[in-house]
Amino acid sequence: MKKALVLFSGGLDSRVTAKFMEELGFEVHLCFVKLPFGAGCGSPLKENEKFAKEQGFHFHLVDATKEELFLEYLSLVKNPKHGLGVSVNPCRDCKIFIFKEGKKVAEKIKADIICTGEVLAQRPMSQMKHSLVFDEEKAGLKDKILRPLSAKILPETIYEKKGIIDREKLLGIHGRQRVIQMKLADKYNITYPNPAGGCLLCEKTYGAKLNCLLKEKPSPKIEEISLLNKGRLFKKEGFLVVGRYEKENDKLEKLANSLNWGIEKNLKIPGPTVIYEKTEDKDFAIKLWDAYTNNDLKKREEFESFKI
Template structure:
């Protein structure tokens, strides 16, 4: 029986492409790559809707190296889409023999994304993956040259589509027709496409060559400040955000609380200088109910231990916040 490996991002397009091929009587196995910047939750949910199995492949460390220095550069934010797609194709190609599969399918649509899905970019991915002749893009196949799978009869080209451009009308019509519901927005699962996260990641990589999982996860929450190179100051925006930050804190981190006023949870990640401690105290004051006070008393100490040290500071003003805030 003919078998295809489908790259499943968790979005709608890859599921529609898989459904098109499955409906030709071809066995389809979903492959989802997970990294520090995107996971498999949406892919698991979406594959269940069309009844195909899913294999999750963790390539976090390899992907991080590509993010640091992509051959074809980053997109609008920190997303190295061309390099990322080529890497996924190459890794999927290595799985063809393991799963006794004949070819690979993706949900890419010609010209849907101006930088990463134009004809030139698709050809770059095809070439650099090393398995170009084994890649089929069912949603836009009819506006691309026939692949060997179509020419040798493994796939019926007439049952494929010729979608091109940024409109998603056809995809949404197909989703309704096939009963595919509750799908995420395009690119919604990749943190590297998010402007704020990308600013923080770029700044982190300037100071830390090999960031830890904790450092990468903390980029998702709060306001971030850097006074000295050795540490990061984080201030929560909401109570729920504070709860998320707490999951990644250790006894070596330093926490701050304004003594007589409620406010943001402020922490220092790393080894702080006196300058860091003073500014973190001022940040705690700025994002507390005592922000308009002339002076406030701030307690601080190692996280999970009693906050037994104190500073009297004036809450940070706009100029100070602007000077040190990352985003």
């Protein structure tokens, strides 16, 4: 049986693509690249593993949240060669990164086809014909990425030329409407995530926090990055984070322990946990804790200029 490696985000299009390739008779392998900084265009790892298991697909995880791949991704966030989107999202570089990692997996498993769930013109910049071609060229995959959902209106790939797949059986979906994909998902009886869920790098508030962290710490630790989507972030001599609810307080405490940061909380009085990086900020942390424990809006205002 021929193998199709789907570069899989977990979103509607990539789920439908995987099922579509299965329908065409391929053994389906999913390649999911887990990105740092809360980046991702589809579903989180656990949901994607679940989908693969339910469908009987092979699952290949590339974990870019640690070691060398993390450093590589960090450098493209700091210095994107192909620009940023609305916030700090280096979408073009990110896609090229994912393609390159997918290529390695494809070689390892000897995949016959590499494909994605990309749909022509679904996104204004990154999914226009020239962008699709550009990205695959940069990843060393010229003509080697099949987009089964739009293939009929895209240039022929090497797979069609070689007869590995019949172009006539592929689709010609175009544009932002997802009606056809949703109908296919119904036909295949699969669920898919809400398209509104998205990549943290595209969020402006997250972007501001990340920029601030990278300015202070060009090579941040994973735990420091994990803090950015938790609680309220402040910067005085060092960084401080105020938890917003119990579970978050617990997570912050764990992170503070592994980073060797200070912790301000009061077991007798319900309130936030405040963690702080530098001992010089201990008094500031106590005042923050007080303002947020007593829900005193006037007191909180005093800290607004330190909030990121």
